[in-house]
Amino acid sequence: MRNAVTLTETDLIIEPVGLDKLWSFTGQLQVPWSHVRGATHDPGMEAEPKGWRGPGLRFGGKLSGTFHADGERQFWNVSGYADAVVIELTDEH
Template sequence: MADVRIDGDTLVVEISGLDRLWALKSSLSIPLSNVRGATVDPGIVNERKGLRAPGTHVPGVITAGTFHLDGERVFWDVKDPARAVVIELRDERYARLVVQVDDPRATVELVEKSLGSGR
């Protein structure tokens, strides 16, 4: 699971618990200027993931880590699709982050509100 917060002009994603092990990452920091937006998308877990490198993928259980698909790099940390949020990025290592959060709607609202104030 991930904790998404805004720290000044930076989006911070903290990976918690054993997900750090499965995702091989503990946190990501992205300048808000490189965040395009966020959406709640439980259906994204049904899409192709691409080549896992490095990470973990056990269908129906967990998708975590870095995946390469169609020339893009996507970071995943999802066990429960109902709590999946997609954060679209530009000019970053990852094209998007797909993470599980406690409250998807509140997370999307937080990201979108932060982008609205900075535009």
């Protein structure tokens, strides 16, 4: 398991687990449900540009941390892409 996901009445909480917490420089992401547009299983996102890393880790198929692409900030915590889930947010930095 790379991330622990907690669903509360008001928030989606994603917490990197183990060394992923260290590599991603992130304790947890907490997002109000009103800011979650949707989530999809998307192994094809491997081909999408990841941008530049900062802070975080990029090593082979392992991405963990904050990446900046196309003027947007993205959080990644994946090891390979077969089981990748993309969560789209609105009104979040």
